Amino acid sequence: MKTITQLALSIGLVLAGMSAANAFPAQVEVQWQDTDEYTDFESANQPKEPFATRTKGELTEYLQELAATLPKEHKLIVTFEDVDLAGRIEPTYGAANVDYYRVLDDISSPKLVISYQYLTATDEVIKAEENLVLRKVSPIRNTRSLLATGRDSLYLEKELLKDWFNSSFTNSSN
Secondary structure, eight states: OHHHHHHHHHHHHHHHHHHHHHSSOSEEEEEEOOGGGSSBOOOSSSOHHHHHHHHHHHHHHHHHHHGGGSOTTOEEEEEEEEEEOSSEEEEEEOSSOEEEEEEOOTTOOOEEEEEEEEEOTTOOEEEEEEEEEEEOOOOOOSHHHHHHTTTOTTHHHHHHHHHHHHHHHTTSOO
């Protein structure tokens, strides 16, 4: 029994070491311009500051996940110049008050405007673009596509980032 426990512990340490090696991918730095000036960076049902903090945090975390495939000695700097979240805010009238919700339809797809620099360990520019517009009209047309979002309120924005990242960094000389 002691041998099995030691073996399990050894395997666990090896696996932990392997995941730790990938736990620090390329350094990602995300910068945000003045969110008050963004085209649409509003919550339908949450105070402005907590919404902005949560949204910026989720998109930053997602970019860090994407960068896990890049060499750890490299650095990716992404600046959000403008954000136009999917959908639009509409009022709904109840018995006691007015509430708001975000409506998704075929004409209100998300748009992100970003600038980025992809740098070596010595800060040499590998790739860079400014004011890159990310937009894709991909309406949610049925229950199956709605379920694919996992109820992630930033699903469509993350899809834009994933498409950009894959086209910019997959099969390149990283």
